[in-house]
Amino acid sequence: MTIEAWKRVRRGTAMLALALAASLGAAAAETPLERGRYLVETIAACGNCHTPKGPDGPLPGKALAGNWVVEDIPPFRAVASNITPDRATGIGGWTDAQIGRAIREGIRPDGSVIGPPMPIGLYRGLSDDDLAAMVAYLRSVPAVSSVSEKSTYRIPLPPSYGPPVGRVAAPPRADAVAYGAYLAGPVAHCTECHTPMLEGGRRDTTKLGAGGQAFAGPWGSAVAANLTSSRTSGLGAWTDAEIERAIRTGISRDGRRLHPPMAFAEYRDIAPPDMAALIAFLRSLPPVER
Ligand code: HEC
Ligand code: HEC
Structure with a gap:
């Protein structure tokens, strides 16, 4: 490695360290x-x-x-x-x-x-x-x-x-899929609504995110969507922006207004890095057809 190339690497590392310090600073603030x-x-x-x-x-x-x-x-x-x-x-x-x-x-x-x-x-x-x-x-x-x-x-x-x-x-926020799984599970319980139930009320975790549960209310009945990467029945063919719009505003890919009980009014203000982590996690779900 030439001295110049080595200096470039050093500079790159220093900038990375600075960026990291800045993002940690933001989290600590x-x-x-x-x-x-x-x-x-x-x-x-x-x-x-x-x-x-x-x-x-x-x-x-x-x-x-x-x-x-x-x-x-x-x-x-x-x-x-x-x-x-x-x-x-x-x-x-x-x-x-x-x-x-x-x-x-x-x-x-x-x-x-x-x-x-x-x-x-x-x-x-x-x-x-x-x-x-x-x-x-x-x-x-x-x-x-x-x-x-x-x-x-x-x-x-x-x-x-x-x-x-x-x-x-x-999990560390730098690991988007793992942090997204934490957000979609323990924090936002997306997977609670979007995973099919087995007899006896347990969730079928072999079909995590595949949807299928029906939620009744004044709006009639809404069936939780398939969020896996299936291109036919899941989100596999959606863009990140389409997924984000559905979560934040309750407007589906085809323009249809989604029904409750998903918390669209609250999800509107999900922080952009958290949204990115959620989407990274959804993209990691193996395709399940439903
Ligand atoms: C899906 C609906 C739902 C969500 C989401 C939910 N809760 Fe609850 N929560 C309930 C219900 C229903 C009860 C009462 C259950 C019962 O009567 O045994 C309850 C009970 C509680 C209690 C016990 C209070 C008492 O006086 O008995 C606490 C504390 C609580 N929730 C906090 C929270 C917090 C904090 C959150 C968000 C992190 C949350 N809940 C999210 C439905 C929910
Ligand atoms: C309380 C249950 C519930 C929770 C929690 C929930 N959802 Fe939903 N979600 C639904 C239902 C039901 C639908 C379908 C609504 C309809 O078809 O009108 C839906 C629809 C969607 C859609 C639209 C899919 C399509 O085909 O139009 C996406 C994307 C989605 N949810 C993602 C999420 C994510 C990500 C989270 C967590 C941040 C989440 N949901 C939390 C119940 C829930």
Whole structure:
């Protein structure tokens, strides 16, 4: 190698190091509270279940105040709880650890188990940092006094969703597919809705992202789409921009307006690097025909 070529490599490495430092700096500049707000309000979209809605969208002054019927089907009538810091009707009397355990393990301070469809199985994979950020943000939202109807489960709830979780680290953001899998699973639970169910309510993880579950509501019935790389029934033939538009705005490739319950209003503000990671992950899903 000539000295000039070697200098070029050195310069390149130095610039890479600078760029890396800048991006780490940007990540570090986000406080836990800001991170928590982004997670809860945007990509995890907790309000899609926990904020009551009227014909014109979320009810004013009721953000995260619950008493919203998420699903009313033969096995259960699930009513989302008030997760604002109101002490009497919300979670204001819980410690940070108790709130964290409820989100990630589905166990309340009194030992009772949180029922479906809150995606606890996936939330078990939330990183310690993201969980702490969510808790910090939930503590900061306005307390709303609102009593939630109790959910009715006509199926037995599990005694727990598994052993205590312990410590969890998120995959490195530089690994777009792995980080995208983390976002599409534990954070945004895309795979919860978009993976077909087996008998008995377990998900068929051999068909991750292949869609097929039907969601009924005032809009009729919407069947979760196939997000695998199948060119015929999945997203294999879509451009990145078409996938991004569908996620952010709820407009499908052919211009059709997509139905709820996907959280388009929240997903509109997903950070561009997170969107890129989500798309990289979807592109990595082996094609499944449906
Ligand atoms: C798919 C709908 C859904 C999503 C998404 C969801 N939840 Fe829930 N959540 C529920 C339902 C329904 C309940 C009540 C279940 C029951 O009655 O056992 C609940 C219960 C809870 C509880 C227990 C509160 C109490 O007083 O019992 C907490 C805490 C909670 N959710 C936090 C969150 C957070 C934070 C998020 C976002 C990261 C979230 N949830 C996302 C549906 C959802
Ligand atoms: C609560 C369930 C739910 C969640 C969570 C969810 N989706 Fe969806 N998604 C649906 C349903 C149902 C449809 C089909 C709607 C229709 O056809 O009207 C859909 C449609 C789509 C489409 C459009 C496909 C097409 O053929 O038009 C894309 C892309 C998509 N989802 C990606 C995602 C991604 C990425 C995430 C996570 C960030 C996600 N979804 C989270 C239920 C969900």
